[in-house]
Amino acid sequence: VTLDKVNNRLMVAAPGNSRYDIYQLNEEGLAVRSHADYSVGRPLIGRGFAHAPLGTNETNFPGQATFDSVNQRLFVSDSSDLQAQRGARIMVFDLSPESLAGLERNELPETIATLGQPDTDTWDLGVGPAKIGGSGTGLVDEERQLLFFSDGGNSRVLVWDIDPERLETGMDAMAVIGQPDFYSREARTGRGGLIRPSSLAFDPERKQLFVMDGNRVMVFDVSDQSLDRVSGIEAFAVIGQPDFESYEPPRSLRKIHNGPISLDYEYDRLVIGSFTKNRVLMFDVSPAKLEGASDPDAIAVLGQPNFESTDPAISQTRLTMTRVTVDTDRQMAYVPDGYPAGNRINIFDIHPDRMQQTLTPMISQIGHVNPEGETNFLARSANDRITPxxxxxxxxxxxxxxxxxxxxxxxxxxxxxxxxxxxxxxxxxxxxxxxxxxxxxxxxxxxxxxxxxxxxxxxxxxxxxxxxxxxxxxxxxxxxxx
Structure with a gap:
């Protein structure tokens, strides 16, 4: 899930349908309509997941995307793990309202650039300043026009300069995090190493990058001065371990677990979803606590009645197989729980004065309505098509x-x-x-x-x-x- 904060749009991955769906939001951050208005990668109406020939407008298995609200561009990690068609690439789409309005019925947006590969017809896995080793997560620093991409297959994070004047297909990354150079790919612990980086979160005010790395979250200073080093950038904090060399499993269910992350940089809270624990945890990452190594307890949980419960369920307070994106300005958390869970995007008010430590109820949802047009928090089947x-x-x-x-x-x-x-x-x-x-x-x-x-x-x-x-x-x- 990613947000267009300029035009109030929510973009949701539907990998089972090989596409991204675009929903219009109102000024409060709630859906204007219960259905998507546009799609990227495949038509809104059509068959589910299927491989497509490589090119400029169809996606195969789109993963976590990131949106540049300044220049209205969507960066999508597209990949496949099937042996017959194994590969990965980063596709860049112009999704300005004017561009979408000019499309014919069922016409798909075309890419304006492809990163991680030399051209639009290639997606071989590799290593180097212009290649990626598999699917990953992108994150845009809109102010500086930088793209951070977690290249887990090569145990690193790549940084691209995506200024519209300089963005082009096949271009080299400008910096690498987690490796001593662009051609190394060894998994390693320590301040300068990464094991299997996945989800990313960013504090635009302090210029800090949070990297989910398996059993830990590494925090890097990615200021201009730090990125000038190109490689060898070291983390100044690690969350979830007693030191930078350790890589132990969590000691309790209240600790850091691997999962998608987002950041509320207004109130210094790291938010972590979980496919297997069926919940969203929140951690205090205020500057006073974010130095060196720490292994804190979560301060709140969404989707479960307590910190020890991981029971999958679907209701107004329960979650299953979660991902999460935080809108800091509105203090909203968008939490999809998709197949085989609820087929919905759940919306929570997470302002500290209004949310609860456990069982905070959703204020709205996208995905299911009853015959009267009201939100149905118990429905969960795709397209409500389950019958005898x-x-x-x-x-x-x-x-x-x-x-x-x-x-x-x-x-x-x-x-x-x-x-x-x-x-x-x-x-x-x-x-x-x-x-x-x-x-x-x-x-x-x-x-x-x-x-x-x-x-x-x-x-x-x-x-x-x-x-x-x-x-x-x-x-x-x-x-x-x-």
Missing amino acids: RGWTQGRDVTVDTVDHRLIMSDNYSHRVMIFKLDRMNRLLDRGASWVFGQKDPASTVLMPGRDATTIKLPLAVEYDESHKRLFVADSWNNRVLV
């Missing part, structure tokens, strides 16, 4: 040939569906007659807790005809139900 006759991800089936039933695990909908068969074990009705894990065959909620009726992300199913028992692999609850 339809599903999104059937993962496994088993047949009861004695009582003539077809049993299927609907992984994405957190349920097991049972269909009636005739005496020849042919389908009698395309709608499920029974369902486990939901109150009825048309429901697909993801509620808190774990009990004898709860199923979360079921995988394999197996039926024992002799004893009429069904075995269900309940993956998110780490158990097998019988």
Whole structure:
């Protein structure tokens, strides 16, 4: 997720549909409409993820992007890990309202430049001042017109000068962080090393770059004087470890965990999402605490009732598989929890005077409305298309040939569906007659807790005809139900 602070737009990655969606916001930072107005990389209406030929207007698996509000440019990390088409590049699009308004129906924006590769038709992985080693996260310093990019495949962060007068396809980066030169790629600890950098956050006032590096967050001075060194830049602080050489796993659930980060530089709070812990943690990174090594406790959590809970659930106060972007000016946090969670962008008021330490409720959401047009905080299926006759991800089936039933695990909908068969074990009705894990065959909620009726992300199913028992692999609850 990234923001256009000039034209009040929210841009959301939809990698499952190989595109970025653009939503219009109002002056309060809330969505004007529940649907996107434009898309980048693929049309708004069309098939889901699919590989496209390399070129200037289609994306394959777009990752975290960053937006330059000054010059209205979107920088998108586009990649693929499939062996048949493995590669990465940084695509740059002009998304000014005037440029988008000039497009025909279903016409896609064209790139104005490509970084990390020599041209628009190449995305081989590599190392050097003009190559990248895989997907990463971009971050724009709008004042100085710099792009920071976490090149995790090469254990480094690259810095490009993206001034419109100098930006061009295949250009060299101006500086490297985490390596002694542009051609080194060894993972290393220490003040000047990085292991696997991923998400980035930036303090534009103090010119400090926060780099999520696995089990730690490294903080670098990226002032002009520091970047003049080109390489060999050392961190002045590390969060989550007792010293710069350590790389130990977190000691408790209240500590730093690997995940997407954002920064509230008004109130000095580092905000960290989590795909596996189903929450967003906040840490105090005020200047007095940000020197040398520290391993602080989180001061607040979104999406869970306490710091120890990691239970996946969907509601107005609960989150699953989170990422996060903070709008410091409005004191808003935009928290997507996508597939296979809520298919929504959750919006929180995070002003210190208004948020709670735990279970702060969302003030709004993009993704689901009820028939009356009101926000539906419990809905979660993509396009609200779950019915007794339809599903999104059937993962496994088993047949009861004695009582003539077809049993299927609907992984994405957190349920097991049972269909009636005739005496020849042919389908009698395309709608499920029974369902486990939901109150009825048309429901697909993801509620808190774990009990004898709860199923979360079921995988394999197996039926024992002799004893009429069904075995269900309940993956998110780490158990097998019988």
